Amino acid sequence: MLFSQARGLPVLTLTEAEEIGVLRSLTVDAASGVVTHVRVRGRHSRKETVLPWGALHALGPDAVLVRSAAAPAEVPAHHELPGLRILAETGYELGTVKDVAFEPETGRVEAVVSAHGEVPADRLLGLGDYALVVRAG
Protein backbone atom coordinates (compact mmCIF):
# COMPACT_ATOMS: atom_id res chain seq x y z
CA MET A 1 0.00 0.00 0.00
CA LEU A 2 1.09 3.58 -0.61
CA PHE A 3 0.89 6.50 1.79
CA SER A 4 -1.17 8.34 -0.82
CA GLN A 5 -3.72 5.50 -0.80
CA ALA A 6 -3.92 5.37 2.99
CA ARG A 7 -4.34 9.09 3.36
CA GLY A 8 -7.95 10.19 3.65
CA LEU A 9 -9.28 6.77 4.76
CA PRO A 10 -11.97 6.97 7.46
CA VAL A 11 -10.80 5.78 10.87
CA LEU A 12 -13.41 3.88 12.93
CA THR A 13 -13.35 2.19 16.30
CA LEU A 14 -13.70 -1.56 16.03
CA THR A 15 -16.19 -2.03 18.87
CA GLU A 16 -18.54 0.90 18.33
CA ALA A 17 -17.98 1.57 14.63
CA GLU A 18 -17.76 5.20 15.54
CA GLU A 19 -15.85 7.35 13.12
CA ILE A 20 -13.14 9.35 14.87
CA GLY A 21 -11.82 11.06 11.76
CA VAL A 22 -9.77 10.56 8.63
CA LEU A 23 -6.17 9.40 8.36
CA ARG A 24 -3.94 12.41 7.73
CA SER A 25 -0.43 11.04 7.79
CA LEU A 26 1.87 8.30 8.99
CA THR A 27 4.91 8.75 11.20
CA VAL A 28 7.91 6.65 10.18
CA ASP A 29 10.95 5.64 12.17
CA ALA A 30 13.69 5.61 9.55
CA ALA A 31 16.24 3.59 11.54
CA SER A 32 13.92 0.62 12.05
CA GLY A 33 11.96 1.19 8.83
CA VAL A 34 8.46 0.94 10.29
CA VAL A 35 5.39 3.12 10.64
CA THR A 36 5.17 3.88 14.35
CA HIS A 37 2.15 6.18 14.59
CA VAL A 38 -0.81 7.33 12.53
CA ARG A 39 -2.27 10.79 12.66
CA VAL A 40 -6.02 11.16 12.51
CA ARG A 41 -7.90 14.38 12.01
CA GLY A 42 -11.47 14.76 13.16
CA ARG A 43 -13.99 15.52 10.44
CA HIS A 44 -15.67 18.32 12.38
CA SER A 45 -13.36 19.25 15.20
CA ARG A 46 -10.22 19.35 13.01
CA LYS A 47 -8.43 18.09 16.09
CA GLU A 48 -5.47 15.86 15.34
CA THR A 49 -5.14 12.63 17.30
CA VAL A 50 -2.04 10.49 17.31
CA LEU A 51 -2.46 6.73 17.55
CA PRO A 52 0.33 4.20 17.97
CA TRP A 53 0.54 1.57 15.24
CA GLY A 54 -0.28 -1.07 17.85
CA ALA A 55 -3.75 0.40 18.36
CA LEU A 56 -4.68 -0.44 14.79
CA HIS A 57 -6.78 -3.52 14.17
CA ALA A 58 -6.75 -3.36 10.39
CA LEU A 59 -5.74 -1.01 7.65
CA GLY A 60 -7.93 -1.93 4.73
CA PRO A 61 -8.48 -0.48 1.26
CA ASP A 62 -11.57 1.44 2.40
CA ALA A 63 -11.19 2.07 6.12
CA VAL A 64 -8.93 1.88 9.14
CA LEU A 65 -10.25 0.06 12.20
CA VAL A 66 -8.75 0.84 15.59
CA ARG A 67 -9.08 -0.99 18.90
CA SER A 68 -8.80 2.10 21.06
CA ALA A 69 -8.63 5.80 20.33
CA ALA A 70 -6.51 6.56 23.39
CA ALA A 71 -3.51 8.75 22.69
CA PRO A 72 -0.08 7.30 23.54
CA ALA A 73 1.85 8.69 26.48
CA GLU A 74 4.74 9.78 24.33
CA VAL A 75 4.40 11.21 20.84
CA PRO A 76 7.58 11.29 18.75
CA ALA A 77 8.41 14.19 16.46
CA HIS A 78 6.55 13.88 13.20
CA HIS A 79 8.34 14.49 9.90
CA GLU A 80 6.05 14.48 6.91
CA LEU A 81 7.70 12.20 4.34
CA PRO A 82 5.93 13.10 1.08
CA GLY A 83 7.57 16.25 -0.27
CA LEU A 84 10.69 15.93 1.91
CA ARG A 85 14.10 16.07 0.19
CA ILE A 86 16.20 12.92 0.02
CA LEU A 87 19.92 13.25 0.77
CA ALA A 88 22.47 10.52 0.21
CA GLU A 89 24.91 10.16 3.11
CA THR A 90 27.56 11.48 0.72
CA GLY A 91 25.83 14.87 0.69
CA TYR A 92 24.10 14.68 -2.68
CA GLU A 93 20.41 15.33 -3.19
CA LEU A 94 18.36 12.53 -4.75
CA GLY A 95 15.14 14.46 -5.31
CA THR A 96 12.11 14.51 -3.03
CA VAL A 97 9.86 11.83 -1.59
CA LYS A 98 6.87 11.26 -3.86
CA ASP A 99 5.28 8.43 -1.94
CA VAL A 100 6.05 5.62 0.48
CA ALA A 101 5.17 1.95 -0.02
CA PHE A 102 4.45 -0.02 3.16
CA GLU A 103 2.90 -3.28 4.29
CA PRO A 104 -0.56 -2.48 5.72
CA GLU A 105 -0.48 -5.63 7.89
CA THR A 106 2.76 -4.94 9.73
CA GLY A 107 3.55 -1.29 9.10
CA ARG A 108 6.92 -2.23 7.65
CA VAL A 109 8.15 0.33 5.11
CA GLU A 110 9.03 -1.35 1.81
CA ALA A 111 10.37 1.53 -0.25
CA VAL A 112 10.45 5.27 -0.63
CA VAL A 113 9.36 6.45 -4.07
CA SER A 114 11.12 9.43 -5.62
CA ALA A 115 11.25 10.91 -9.10
CA HIS A 116 14.58 9.10 -9.59
CA GLY A 117 13.22 5.70 -8.65
CA GLU A 118 12.63 3.68 -5.53
CA VAL A 119 14.84 3.62 -2.46
CA PRO A 120 14.49 0.30 -0.60
CA ALA A 121 13.76 0.61 3.11
CA ASP A 122 17.06 -0.97 4.19
CA ARG A 123 18.90 2.06 2.80
CA LEU A 124 17.12 4.53 5.09
CA LEU A 125 19.47 6.04 7.65
CA GLY A 126 17.69 8.93 9.29
CA LEU A 127 14.68 11.18 9.04
CA GLY A 128 14.79 14.74 10.30
CA ASP A 129 13.31 18.16 9.71
CA TYR A 130 15.61 18.85 6.76
CA ALA A 131 15.88 15.59 4.87
CA LEU A 132 15.51 11.85 4.66
CA VAL A 133 19.08 10.53 4.70
CA VAL A 134 19.72 7.33 2.76
CA ARG A 135 22.74 5.09 2.31
CA ALA A 136 24.45 5.58 -1.05
CA GLY A 137 23.36 2.76 -3.35
Place this chain on the structure above:
Amino acid sequence: MNELMAARSLTTLPVVTLGGDAVAQIKDTVFDAAAGRVTGFTLSGRGLLSGPLKQSLPWTAVHSLGHDAVMIRDALALRETSVVVARREAQQGRVLHAKVLTDEGTEVGTVLDVIVEGGTSGRVVGFRIAAGKALVQGSRRRRHRVYVPRGETLAVSGRALVIPADATRYVADDLPAFVARVGAFHDERKGTPP
Protein backbone atom coordinates in the same frame (compact mmCIF):
# COMPACT_ATOMS: atom_id res chain seq x y z
CA MET B 1 37.81 11.01 -8.29
CA ASN B 2 35.16 12.81 -6.26
CA GLU B 3 33.53 15.99 -7.45
CA LEU B 4 35.61 19.13 -7.07
CA MET B 5 34.21 22.19 -5.38
CA ALA B 6 35.31 25.77 -4.99
CA ALA B 7 35.70 26.66 -1.32
CA ARG B 8 33.77 29.89 -1.74
CA SER B 9 30.80 28.04 -3.20
CA LEU B 10 30.57 26.01 0.02
CA THR B 11 29.32 29.06 1.93
CA THR B 12 25.62 28.61 2.86
CA LEU B 13 25.82 24.85 2.26
CA PRO B 14 23.65 23.18 4.95
CA VAL B 15 25.26 21.01 7.63
CA VAL B 16 22.99 17.98 7.99
CA THR B 17 23.18 15.12 10.49
CA LEU B 18 22.71 11.53 9.37
CA GLY B 19 19.46 11.79 11.31
CA GLY B 20 18.24 14.26 8.71
CA ASP B 21 18.32 17.48 10.75
CA ALA B 22 19.98 20.62 9.44
CA VAL B 23 21.93 22.09 12.35
CA ALA B 24 23.81 24.96 10.71
CA GLN B 25 25.22 26.23 7.46
CA ILE B 26 28.79 26.86 6.37
CA LYS B 27 30.21 30.32 6.82
CA ASP B 28 33.85 29.83 5.90
CA THR B 29 36.25 27.04 4.99
CA VAL B 30 39.43 26.71 7.04
CA PHE B 31 42.65 25.24 5.60
CA ASP B 32 45.83 24.00 7.22
CA ALA B 33 48.98 26.09 7.09
CA ALA B 34 50.28 24.44 3.90
CA ALA B 35 46.90 24.84 2.13
CA GLY B 36 46.95 21.07 1.68
CA ARG B 37 43.61 20.17 3.14
CA VAL B 38 40.47 21.45 4.78
CA THR B 39 40.71 21.41 8.58
CA GLY B 40 37.19 22.57 9.29
CA PHE B 41 34.39 25.03 8.75
CA THR B 42 33.09 27.99 10.67
CA LEU B 43 29.30 28.03 10.85
CA SER B 44 26.36 30.35 10.89
CA GLY B 45 22.80 29.61 11.83
CA ARG B 46 20.26 28.70 9.23
CA GLY B 47 17.76 31.32 8.22
CA LEU B 48 17.81 34.91 7.17
CA LEU B 49 18.34 36.58 10.51
CA SER B 50 20.69 34.16 12.22
CA GLY B 51 24.28 35.22 12.72
CA PRO B 52 27.53 33.30 13.10
CA LEU B 53 27.54 30.39 15.54
CA LYS B 54 29.92 30.02 18.46
CA GLN B 55 30.57 26.44 17.39
CA SER B 56 32.50 25.20 14.39
CA LEU B 57 32.84 21.93 12.55
CA PRO B 58 36.22 20.14 12.58
CA TRP B 59 36.95 18.11 9.42
CA THR B 60 37.39 14.95 11.52
CA ALA B 61 33.65 15.08 12.27
CA VAL B 62 32.61 15.37 8.62
CA HIS B 63 30.96 12.22 7.31
CA SER B 64 31.03 13.42 3.70
CA LEU B 65 31.24 16.68 1.81
CA GLY B 66 28.71 16.65 -1.02
CA HIS B 67 27.33 18.98 -3.63
CA ASP B 68 24.15 19.67 -1.66
CA ALA B 69 25.15 19.26 1.97
CA VAL B 70 27.92 18.57 4.46
CA MET B 71 26.93 15.40 6.27
CA ILE B 72 27.92 14.92 9.93
CA ARG B 73 27.14 12.07 12.28
CA ASP B 74 25.32 14.17 14.88
CA ALA B 75 25.22 17.65 16.33
CA LEU B 76 27.61 16.58 19.11
CA ALA B 77 30.39 16.73 16.51
CA LEU B 78 30.45 20.53 16.65
CA ARG B 79 33.26 22.09 18.66
CA GLU B 80 34.16 25.47 20.07
CA THR B 81 35.42 27.68 17.25
CA SER B 82 38.72 28.35 19.02
CA VAL B 83 39.54 24.63 18.87
CA VAL B 84 38.83 24.31 15.14
CA VAL B 85 40.35 27.55 13.93
CA ALA B 86 43.24 28.58 16.07
CA ARG B 87 44.87 30.75 13.43
CA ARG B 88 42.06 31.08 10.97
CA GLU B 89 42.36 34.76 10.13
CA ALA B 90 46.02 34.40 9.29
CA GLN B 91 45.46 31.40 7.04
CA GLN B 92 42.49 32.82 5.19
CA GLY B 93 44.51 35.91 4.44
CA ARG B 94 47.46 33.81 3.38
CA VAL B 95 45.80 31.79 0.67
CA LEU B 96 43.26 34.14 -0.85
CA HIS B 97 44.85 36.94 -2.88
CA ALA B 98 48.29 35.36 -2.51
CA LYS B 99 50.62 35.59 -5.48
CA VAL B 100 51.15 32.37 -7.40
CA LEU B 101 54.72 31.72 -8.54
CA THR B 102 56.12 28.74 -10.37
CA ASP B 103 59.25 27.05 -9.04
CA GLU B 104 61.01 28.59 -12.03
CA GLY B 105 60.23 32.04 -10.71
CA THR B 106 57.45 33.13 -13.03
CA GLU B 107 54.48 34.90 -11.53
CA VAL B 108 51.34 33.36 -12.97
CA GLY B 109 48.59 35.15 -11.07
CA THR B 110 46.79 35.63 -7.74
CA VAL B 111 44.59 33.18 -5.87
CA LEU B 112 40.84 33.81 -6.09
CA ASP B 113 39.55 30.58 -4.67
CA VAL B 114 40.67 27.18 -3.39
CA ILE B 115 39.43 24.00 -5.07
CA VAL B 116 38.74 21.09 -2.73
CA GLU B 117 37.78 17.50 -3.36
CA GLY B 118 34.36 16.37 -2.11
CA GLY B 119 33.76 13.17 -0.19
CA THR B 120 35.82 12.30 2.85
CA SER B 121 39.35 13.41 1.90
CA GLY B 122 39.11 17.19 2.20
CA ARG B 123 42.15 17.52 -0.06
CA VAL B 124 42.99 20.78 -1.75
CA VAL B 125 43.55 19.91 -5.42
CA GLY B 126 44.12 23.31 -6.94
CA PHE B 127 43.35 26.97 -7.09
CA ARG B 128 41.24 29.30 -9.13
CA ILE B 129 43.48 32.19 -10.02
CA ALA B 130 43.30 35.50 -11.80
CA ALA B 131 45.83 34.68 -14.52
CA GLY B 132 48.74 37.00 -15.14
CA LYS B 133 50.28 37.77 -18.54
CA ALA B 134 52.84 35.00 -18.20
CA LEU B 135 50.12 32.36 -18.12
CA VAL B 136 47.49 33.63 -20.51
CA GLN B 137 48.42 35.81 -23.44
CA GLY B 138 46.11 38.60 -24.50
CA SER B 139 44.98 42.00 -23.46
CA ARG B 140 44.86 42.91 -19.83
CA ARG B 141 41.27 43.97 -20.10
CA ARG B 142 40.29 40.39 -20.76
CA ARG B 143 41.24 39.29 -17.29
CA HIS B 144 41.33 35.55 -17.40
CA ARG B 145 40.22 33.31 -14.54
CA VAL B 146 41.69 29.85 -14.74
CA TYR B 147 42.16 26.75 -12.58
CA VAL B 148 45.65 25.39 -11.81
CA PRO B 149 46.41 22.10 -10.06
CA ARG B 150 48.48 22.16 -6.90
CA GLY B 151 51.77 20.30 -6.81
CA GLU B 152 52.53 17.51 -4.37
CA THR B 153 54.86 19.85 -2.59
CA LEU B 154 53.63 23.36 -2.41
CA ALA B 155 55.23 26.21 -0.54
CA VAL B 156 52.99 28.78 1.06
CA SER B 157 54.38 31.87 2.71
CA GLY B 158 52.79 35.06 3.89
CA ARG B 159 52.12 36.48 0.47
CA ALA B 160 52.91 33.89 -2.16
CA LEU B 161 52.56 30.27 -2.98
CA VAL B 162 54.85 28.32 -5.26
CA ILE B 163 53.58 25.64 -7.63
CA PRO B 164 55.61 23.35 -9.94
CA ALA B 165 56.23 24.92 -13.35
CA ASP B 166 54.72 21.95 -15.18
CA ALA B 167 51.44 22.48 -13.32
CA THR B 168 50.86 25.54 -15.47
CA ARG B 169 50.53 23.27 -18.51
CA TYR B 170 47.40 21.80 -16.94
CA VAL B 171 45.33 24.94 -16.50
CA ALA B 172 41.62 24.78 -17.29
CA ASP B 173 38.91 27.36 -17.85
CA ASP B 174 36.16 25.64 -15.90
CA LEU B 175 35.71 23.03 -13.19
CA PRO B 176 34.62 20.06 -15.36
CA ALA B 177 37.66 20.50 -17.61
CA PHE B 178 39.83 20.95 -14.53
CA VAL B 179 38.81 17.51 -13.19
CA ALA B 180 40.32 15.88 -16.30
CA ARG B 181 43.44 18.03 -16.16
CA VAL B 182 44.12 17.23 -12.50
CA GLY B 183 43.91 13.54 -13.32
CA ALA B 184 46.34 13.93 -16.22
CA PHE B 185 48.70 16.03 -14.13
CA HIS B 186 48.91 13.44 -11.36
CA ASP B 187 49.30 10.57 -13.83
CA GLU B 188 52.29 12.28 -15.42
CA ARG B 189 53.87 13.08 -12.06
CA LYS B 190 53.64 9.45 -11.05
CA GLY B 191 55.24 8.40 -14.34
CA THR B 192 58.28 10.65 -14.05
CA PRO B 193 61.18 9.42 -11.88
CA PRO B 194 61.97 11.72 -8.96
